[in-house]
Amino acid sequence: MFEHHTLCALHPAVRALCAALRAGSRLGAVLLILVLLSVNDPPITVHTLVPTFLVVVLLPEVYARLGARIFTGGARIGEGCLSVERPGRRVEVPCASITGVRPWRVPWPLPGITLGLASGARFPERLALRNPAPLLESLAAQGVAAAQSALVSPSIAYASARAAWPRRFWESVWCKVGLFSLLPAGIGFNAHQHIAFGALLGEYYVMGLGAWLSTAAEYWLTALVYLALWSGLFRTGVEALSLGVAWLSPERAGGARRFAERAATPLFYLSVPALLAVRFLA
Numbered sequence: 609m610f611e612h613h614t615l616c617a618l619h620p621a622v623r624a625l626c627a628a629l630r631a632g633s634r635l636g637a638v639l640l641i642l643v644l645l646s647v648n649d650p651p652i653t654v655h656t657l658v659p660t661f662l663v664v665v666l667l668p669e670v671y672a673r674l675g676a677r678i679f680t681g682g683a684r685i686g687e688g689c690l691s692v693e694r695p696g697r698r699v700e701v702p703c704a705s706i707t708g709v710r711p712w713r714v715p716w717p718l719p720g721i722t723l724g725l726a727s728g729a730r731f732p733e734r735l736a737l738r739n740p741a742p743l744l745e746s747l748a749a750q751g752v753a754a755a756q757s758a759l760v761s762p763s764i765a766y767a768s769a770r771a772a773w774p775r776r777f778w779e780s781v782w783c784k785v786g787l788f789s790l791l792p793a794g795i796g797f798n799a800h801q802h803i804a805f806g807a808l809l810g811e812y813y814v815m816g817l818g819a820w821l822s823t824a825a826e827y828w829l830t831a832l833v834y835l836a837l838w839s840g841l842f843r844t845g846v847e848a849l850s851l852g853v854a855w856l857s858p859e860r861a862g863g864a865r866r867f868a869e870r871a872a873t874p875l876f877y878l879s880v881p882a883l884l885a886v887r888f889l890a
Contacts, residue, residue: 610686611746615737616718617681617694623734626717629672636664637840644837654826661833665840676717676736683735685746692733699732701725703750709758711740715851719767721758739771740764765861766854770847773865779873785835788877792884793831797824799888835880842872 618626640660644652652660681694691700708724720736721744737743741764747755758764777783798808800823805811812820846868853864 610684613683613685613737613743613746615681615683615692615735615743616676616679616720617683617692617697617699617733618676618679618720618736619732620734622675622679623717623720623736626672626675627714629668629675630716633665633668633672634840634844636668637837640664641837641841644834654830657833658829661836665836672717683743685743685750688750690747690750692731692735694733697733701731703747703752706731706747706752707754709744709747709752709754711758711761711763713763715763715767719763719770724754739767741768741771760858762855762858762861763851765858766851769850769854769861769865772862773869778877779869781836781839784839784876785832788880789828789831789835791831792835792880793824793828795884796831797827800827838880839876842876846872 644657679694681692684691684693685703688703689700690703690706691698693699705726706723707726710722710724712720712722718736718738719740720734721740722734723731725731735743741759744755744759744764748759801808801810805814807813809820811823849868850861850865854861
């Protein structure tokens with residue numbers, strides 16, 4: 609009986625590149641937040657903010673995900689063999705020749721494992737997948753002792769807890785950034801219209817529909833970028849806490865994940881109107 613697992617079979621150089629792109633995206637987000645906090649006179653306009661966000665934050669993340677997706681394939685385990693296949697390449701080894709299983713310390717671009725062979729070489733592909741535990745269980749069932757040991761490692765406990773958490777709609781980026789950005793954008797746009805033109809439709813009556821819609825779009829794009837950065841900080845905190853607890857106490861990884869996720873979502877949604885209130889009161 610064969611077991612199939614969907615995964616990304618990455619060349620070591622591709623894995624390093626995708627991980628570097630993801631790290632660059634996170635670093636770019638932090639630097640952009642620091643710039644936004646330090647530059648007030650004159651403030652950064654939407655015409656500078658949006659292209660900067662695209663180049664230093666969004667595009668590296670998109671390229672990292674595309675790089676992993678291009679190498680998506682599958683593993684087939686059974687009858688004492690491991691076969692890994694992706695577009696243009698297929699590698700097969702006897703399970704008996706797998707003597708080492710090393711989970712990745714940093715789960716970028718995804719959690720994953722590197723296999724060591726009896727010859728002293730490494731399996732030519734790095735295996736990345738959202739939750740490596742089922743793959744490790746299949747290898748352990750084929751007699752790979754190192755896979756059983758890897759199941760209790762901190763990074764596998766972290767990945768398993770992350771995969772087990774049900775991601776609800778209100779926790780998705782489409783809701784937290786896409787839909788929720790309409791709140792700060794609408795409040796800011798309405799305030800601008802009343803201050804600059806005396807009424808919500810003031811700019812429309814004075815300068816026409818095109819100008820009114822252009823200003824509305826600028827407020828929405830600004831809110832999108834700010835919320836993307838803000839939600840990214842929350843996500844970084846959740847992942848850092850979950851990974852840290854997994855390294856300190858792997859058996860508590862699931863509890864740490866539940867606590868972090870349950871706390872982060874309401875805090876994010878409550879913090880946005882609170883920050884808006886502080887901004888207007890100031």
